[in-house]
Amino acid sequence: MRDGRLRAWWRMAAEHMALLANCHRASKRAHWWVPADFNPYERKPRTGIPITAENIEILKTVFVNGKEP
Numbered sequence: 001m002r003d004g005r006l007r008a009w010w011r012m013a014a015e016h017m018a019l020l021a022n023c024h025r026a027s028k029r030a031h032w033w034v035p036a037d038f039n040p041y042e043r044k045p046r047t048g049i050p051i052t053a054e055n056i057e058i059l060k061t062v063f064v065n066g067k068e069p
Contacts, residue, residue, distance in 0.1 A: 007041050014039035 014035035
């Protein structure tokens with residue numbers, strides 16, 4: 001029950017923050033904010049390159065040794 005109440009409060013707060021952010025955008029062509037951007041319970045999973053030993057070795061040769069892979 002406590003978790004549901006926190007989610008409801010965050011949903012309301014996120015809606016207000018999105019409204020305020022959209023009112024004060026820099027330009028009319030700028031990114032539209034949605035409540036999910038401010039709600040920690042609705043965070044999107046991160047996308048990117050997974051960290052592996054092979055990736056670390058490539059970064060090491062480029063940044064530490066100064067050579068191209």
